[in-house]
Amino acid sequence: MTPSRRFVLLLLTLGMVAGTALFVGRYPRPVWLPPQALREDPLAAQLVWNLRLPRLIAALLLGAALSASGFTLQMLFRNPLVEPGFLGVSQGAAFGAALSILYISRSALGIQTAAMLCALAGLALTHFLARRLRYSGWILRMVLAGIAVSALFSAGIGMLKYLADPLTQLPEITFWLLGGLWSTRWQNLLLILPLTLVSLTVLFLARWRLNVLALEEETAFSLGAAPGRERLVLLLASVGATSAVVSLAGTVGWVGLVVPHIARQFFGANARHALPSSLLLGGLFVLICDTLARTLSSGEIPLGILTSLFGAAGFLLLMVRRKIEVER
Amino acid sequence: MTPEPVLSLQNVWFAYPNGHDCVLQDVSFDIYPGTVNAVLGPNGAGKSTLLHLILGLYVPQRGEIRLAGRPLRNYSRQRLSRLIGLVPQREYIPFNYTVLDYVLLGRTPHLGFLQMPRPDDVRAAWAALERLGIAALAHRYVANLSGGEHQLVLIARAIAQETPILLLDEPTAHLDLGNQGRILTLLRDLAGQGITGLFTTHDPDAALAIADRFILLRGGRILQQGSAAEVTAESLARTYGTALQMLSVDGRRVVLLEIPGR
Numbered sequence: 357m358t359p360s361r362r363f364v365l366l367l368l369t370l371g372m373v374a375g376t377a378l379f380v381g382r383y384p385r386p387v388w389l390p391p392q393a394l395r396e397d398p399l400a401a402q403l404v405w406n407l408r409l410p411r412l413i414a415a416l417l418l419g420a421a422l423s424a425s426g427f428t429l430q431m432l433f434r435n436p437l438v439e440p441g442f443l444g445v446s447q448g449a450a451f452g453a454a455l456s457i458l459y460i461s462r463s464a465l466g467i468q469t470a471a472m473l474c475a476l477a478g479l480a481l482t483h484f485l486a487r488r489l490r491y492s493g494w495i496l497r498m499v500l501a502g503i504a505v506s507a508l509f510s511a512g513i514g515m516l517k518y519l520a521d522p523l524t525q526l527p528e529i530t531f532w533l534l535g536g537l538w539s540t541r542w543q544n545l546l547l548i549l550p551l552t553l554v555s556l557t558v559l560f561l562a563r564w565r566l567n568v569l570a571l572e573e574e575t576a577f578s579l580g581a582a583p584g585r586e587r588l589v590l591l592l593a594s595v596g597a598t599s600a601v602v603s604l605a606g607t608v609g610w611v612g613l614v615v616p617h618i619a620r621q622f623f624g625a626n627a628r629h630a631l632p633s634s635l636l637l638g639g640l641f642v643l644i645c646d647t648l649a650r651t652l653s654s655g656e657i658p659l660g661i662l663t664s665l666f667g668a669a670g671f672l673l674l675m676v677r678r679k680i681e682v683e684r
Numbered sequence: 685m686t687p688e689p690v691l692s693l694q695n696v697w698f699a700y701p702n703g704h705d706c707v708l709q710d711v712s713f714d715i716y717p718g719t720v721n722a723v724l725g726p727n728g729a730g731k732s733t734l735l736h737l738i739l740g741l742y743v744p745q746r747g748e749i750r751l752a753g754r755p756l757r758n759y760s761r762q763r764l765s766r767l768i769g770l771v772p773q774r775e776y777i778p779f780n781y782t783v784l785d786y787v788l789l790g791r792t793p794h795l796g797f798l799q800m801p802r803p804d805d806v807r808a809a810w811a812a813l814e815r816l817g818i819a820a821l822a823h824r825y826v827a828n829l830s831g832g833e834h835q836l837v838l839i840a841r842a843i844a845q846e847t848p849i850l851l852l853d854e855p856t857a858h859l860d861l862g863n864q865g866r867i868l869t870l871l872r873d874l875a876g877q878g879i880t881g882l883f884t885t886h887d888p889d890a891a892l893a894i895a896d897r898f899i900l901l902r903g904g905r906i907l908q909q910g911s912a913a914e915v916t917a918e919s920l921a922r923t924y925g926t927a928l929q930m931l932s933v934d935g936r937r938v939v940l941l942e943i944p945g946r
Contacts, residue, residue: 434778561798568792570779575772577741579845580765580793625779628800 359629362622366633370640374416377647378408387651406542414540414604415646416639417552419611421601423638424559425594426612427619427631431570432587432594433498439613440598443498444505446609448478449602451509454516454529462528464544468603472551474509475599479591481505535606535660537646548600555597556635562590563631570627608642608660610667615641617674641666688753689714690849690880691738696747698737707733708744709904715882715897717848720875722891723884725901726924731884734901735851738882740764765793769842771852774834777826783837784822787812790844805844812844816870832863839870850874852883856890868894888920888939 357365379389383403393400426439440446452474456467485501513533520526531539559566568581569590576583602608619634645662692715698708707730715721723731736742738749740756749756751767759767769790777786790812791805801809813819816836821829829837835855842850855871856864871881872894885891891898898915900907900923908919917930920939927942 431779436778564792564795564800565797567781567785567789570777571789572772572775574736574739574741575770575775577761578739578765578768578770578851579789580762582761620779624785625781626785 359623359633363629363633363636366636366640370416370636370643373640373643374412377412377643378404380647381408381651382654407540410542410545411537411540411646411650412643414537414545414601415643417548418537418601418605418608419615419638419640419642420635421552421556421597421638422608422611422642423615423619423634424556424631425598427616427627427634428559428566428590428594429612430616431566431627432590434570435498436617437499437613438502439610440594440602441506441607441609441612443502444478444482444509445475445595445598446602446607447506447509447513448481449475449599450532450607451478451512451516453532453603453606454513454520457525457528458516458520464547464603468548468600471603472596472599475595475602476592478505478509479595481508532606533660534658535608535663536649536656536658537605538650538656540604544604548604551600552597555593555600558593559590559597560632560635562586562593563627566590566627566631606660609664610671611638611642611663614667614671614674618670621674687716689750690717690752691715691882692750693738694748694750696737696744696749698733698742698744700733700742705904707904708737711747711901711904711906713899713906713909715849715880717880718875718878719880719896720871720894721880721882721897721899722895723882723899723901724886724888724891724920724923725884727886729901730904731901732853735770735853735882735884738851739768739770762793765845765847767847768849768851769845769847771835771838771842771850771855773853773857774831775838780825780827782822783813783818783824783826783829783840784809786826786837787841787844790841793845793847808846809840809844812840815843816840832859832866835859835863835867839867843874848878849880849882852881854885855883856885856887864890888915892937892939 379391380387381389383389383400384393389400389404394404422440429438429440429443430436449471452470452472453467455474456462456470460466460470482498482501482505485505486497489497489501491497491500517526517529520529565581565586568576568579569583569587573583615638616630616634619630619637623629623633642663645666646659649657649659649662692713694712696708696711697706699706711734723734725731737744743757751759787809788801788805791801791808794805795801810819810822813822816839818833818836818840821833821837826834826837839855855867859867868890871883875881892912892915895912897909897911899909900919902923907923917928920930921928929940929942930937931940
């Protein structure tokens with residue numbers, strides 16, 4: 357099957373799953389809401405159009421953004437083990453959000469801005485540390501520095517949780533750390549939409565260039581690229597997309613690491629096909645996880661738990677089957 | 685009347701920003717179209733740095749590099765990448781590209797910033813593969829190639845770039861004799877088709893086999909440059925700091941290392 361046929365198949369699957377997910381849930385009874393209820397039951401219509409639909413779009417965006425950023429970061433750092441969470445970005449965003457909840461603003465805009473700034477700071481700090489480390493190769497140094505920076509931010513988050521008001525602020529912070537989309541409404545979805553869509557569009561359009569930037573410095577240069585400047589633009593777009601969706605959903609792990617590997621399995625390494633399919637696969641993966649999260653039990657299972665569970669299991673499977681090749 | 689040099693270095697001095705010593709000191713030479721030029725020298729002589737300067741990756745502190753008579757800095761990045769192609773030493777990529785996709789990357793200078801390769805570019809990539817006789821490798825993965833195949837694929841990518849000048853960094857290093865012969869013959873053929881080649885090498889025999897002109901580097905300075913006939917056992921011995929002889933076999937010269945007691 358050619359990549360374009362596989363892509364169409366993936367698109368159809370995504371459409372079908374999204375259409376089905378809208379009617380899956382626990383109202384009026386588990387698991388299925390009959391479509392005719394939309395006309396007969398005003399509460400059901402309310403539920404579908406104002407809760408489930410924005411949440412479904414948010415899940416698609418979340419998956420697409422995390423996967424596309426993970427894919428881009430893996431190529432830019434020439435390191436298949438990188439994901440937004442590995443570079444201090446996710447923990448930085450969570451720290452920024454907690455900081456904002458405690459001291460700056462509890463509005464969505466305030467949290468989102470603080471999360472994004474701290475996500476960028478996390479990435480910058482990781483990059484800076486990795487350059488200063490005197491140990492082994494670049495890939496390992498980046499991962500080590502990322503672990504250290506993430507740990508620093510985690511410590512900061514711990515401190516903020518300790519200081520937080522246990523009745524008002526602490527639950528909000530805890531939501532961040534588990535990740536989930538239960539608070540999604542149209543208005544906070546619309547708030548993250550511009551940054552997410554602009555960033556994803558940049559990544560999508562620049563996907564051929566991404567191939568060139570994944571080559572060694574001198575080769576990328578000899579092919580006419582300005583590696584430093586172009587990498588920075590794509591880096592900012594990835595972190596922009598990540599911090600936007602994370603500001604809505606909290607830290608949702610493993611999506612950005614695993615989905616790009618699965619995409620490369622089916623569509624090859626060339627970002628021309630693998631990046632768009634990463635977008636779709638990521639959306640599909642998170643949509644399925646989120647539908648399960650709100651359907652499986654009468655309470656809601658935090659989304660981050662499910663993505664980590666399935667993501668880590670999938671990653672182990674790929675590793676054991678030697679589908680992930682890492683040198684150096 | 686000698687033709688205009690396609691590339692010329694005039695009194696080039698260069699030191700890395702964080703380094704103390706000058707890696708290249710007062711280097712001057714001219715490269716003429718359709719010739720094969722060999723840069724010889726021991727490890728650390730500044731050979732790779734020289735290639736990076738010609739690519740425009742670094743800018744010399746003193747002196748000037750001119751491309752077709754114009755200073756290198758007057759060229760845009762894209763324009764430059766349509767004139768000079770690079771064949772790096774074995775290149776590591778962490779992702780499993782097919783050979784065709786990998787060679788297609790050579791078309792980047794001919795594409796707009798956000799443009800995808802067009803059917804013409806795919807044809808150019810196939811043509812490059814066929815020219816090197818490796819079209820059969822097109823759908824193999826780059827990571828699974830042998831050293832010789834990998835080197836041929838790197839050259840194919842540079843050929844797909846369709847530049848009049850090719851820089852090659854140690855193109856025959858780590859290759860067996862058969863593949864060395866294939867690459868050297870190819871460089872000679874390309875020169876016959878008007879493509880100017882400049883390659884670095886540790887191996888004087890490879891250079892003596894095909895190069896029109898020699899540049900002998902030691903410690904960042906040019907010890908000697910000239911036509912192949914002007915290279916002597918004495919100049920090579922000084923370049924590498926070891927005793928050697930030069931023999932003539934059927935009109936071709938080869939280098940013989942002197943090992944005391946043998």
